[in-house]
Amino acid sequence: MLAGDLVAVWEVALSDGVYRVEFAHGTTTGKRVVYVNGQEVVRKDWMFKLVGKETFTVGGTQTRASINIEAISGFAYEYSLEVGGKSLEKFIDNRAKSTKTWLHKVDGDDCRIVLEKDTMDVWCNGQKMDTMGEFVDDGTETNFMVGEHECCIKAISSGKKKSGIVHYLLVDGEKIPALRQ
Numbered sequence: 100m101l102a103g104d105l106v107a108v109w110e111v112a113l114s115d116g117v118y119r120v121e122f123a124h125g126t127t128t129g130k131r132v133v134y135v136n137g138q139e140v141v142r143k144d145w146m147f148k149l150v151g152k153e154t155f156t157v158g159g160t161q162t163r164a165s166i167n168i169e170a171i172s173g174f175a176y177e178y179s180l181e182v183g184g185k186s187l188e189k190f191i192d193n194r195a196k197s198t199k200t201w202l203h204k205v206d207g208d209d210c211r212i213v214l215e216k217d218t219m220d221v222w223c224n225g226q227k228m229d230t231m232g233e234f235v236d237d238g239t240e241t242n243f244m245v246g247e248h249e250c251c252i253k254a255i256s257s258g259k260k261k262s263g264i265v266h267y268l269l270v271d272g273e274k275i276p277a278l279r280q
Contacts, residue, residue, distance in 0.1 A: 104130065107166070107178040109187060112194065113158040114213045115225040120157065122166050124149075126174055133166060149176070157182070159225065199252075200278045201268045205245050214241075214252055214266055221252065238264070245270070 104123040111118045123132040126149055133141035133155050140155045154165045165181045182190040199214045213222040221228040221243055228243040238255035251269045268275040 104132070106176070107180075109180045111157055111162075111164070111180075111182055111187070112191075112200075113160065113162055114198065114215055114220070114222040115159045115227075116211070118157050120164065120166075120180060122153075122178060124168065124176065124178070126176065131168075199266045199268075201275050202278060203268075203270060203275045205248055205270065210245060212245075212250070212268060214268075216264075216266070 104125045105121060106124045107122045109120045111120055119136055121134040123130070129145050129147055129149065131141065131143045131153055132139060133153055135157055141153050150168050150170050152165050152167050154163065156162060157164050162183055167179045167181065169177045171177045180187045185193065197216050199216065201212045203210050203212065211224055219232060219241055221230050221241060223245055230241050230243045232239060232241045238253060241252040243250050248271050253267045253269065254264050257263060257265045
């Protein structure tokens, strides 16, 4: 990558991992290059039109993303990222409402566990987990294993209309604090 042409970097958190999106824009050569986690996914050389859109996919779920290039004055440009058809900010806000994420060390390794609230799918370090859901007296439990460790995501009513359902992660019976979203 030509470091002088790197104009924008974004972090995109999906259920299967956090992805680094980098965009290089050679305004004198007309080059556009998109990298995801250091891998080149789009390259266009000698583009005469310096503004426009570059579309690509991110992650194992092939989430559609686009970089918008707009001229703001003379040879100054503004770059914005859309993910899943929404601005990155709106995408992040929607993900905060529809997912719950925990970071925890298991057997010395970092584990990123993500619950997709709408489907109750559970992901651990990019792998969709085999889960077993069951109804219990105070809500639901979604059970799965990380290595030899028993994990359970409990969903219970907060008792408050505004808060709705609260999700907790237990690893071997120990409650794990969630990331702030």
